[in-house]
Amino acid sequence: MNAIYRWVHPLYNAIMSTKIxxxxxxxxxxxxxxxxxxxxVPGDTLQLEAEGECITLRPVRPKATLKKECGVWVYQGEATDASIPDLLDLERERRSRDFRG
Known part of the structure; x- marks a missing residue:
């Protein structure tokens, strides 16, 4: 890690202790x-864990929906039932327009 990185990210791995x-x-x-x-940012979800006198908050981050497999990005999320018919209709319409010229 160089000095510029430390200047740009001064709180990287810093421990913050403050009273709220x-x-x-x-x-x-x-x-x-x-x-x-x-x-x-506003609206983010935090996971709260309490044990004895200790309270821990952790951000809940969405899992990555893209994963690189054999050099190709592959969608890992679940498709919604409602979106598949709509996508098929849109693709059929596009192909029909292309075919008709």
Missing amino acids: TLDKAGRVVLPKPLRDQMQL
Whole structure:
């Protein structure tokens, strides 16, 4: 790791220790530098684990839907039933237009 990388990403692998306060509704605000470091945006989901006096929050990240196999990117996600007929109809229409000229 070079000095430029450390300058661009100063919080990379940094440990943050700060006090946060619960509001009346029991909510907390994560400090902006932490949200930026963790690439958290409004609407992101966090997994909460509690053990004794320790509370751990982990971001829930979607699994990658593309995986490279033999040099080709392959979709790994599940297809939705509703999208397959629509895609087939669109492809048939495209081929029909191409055939007619």
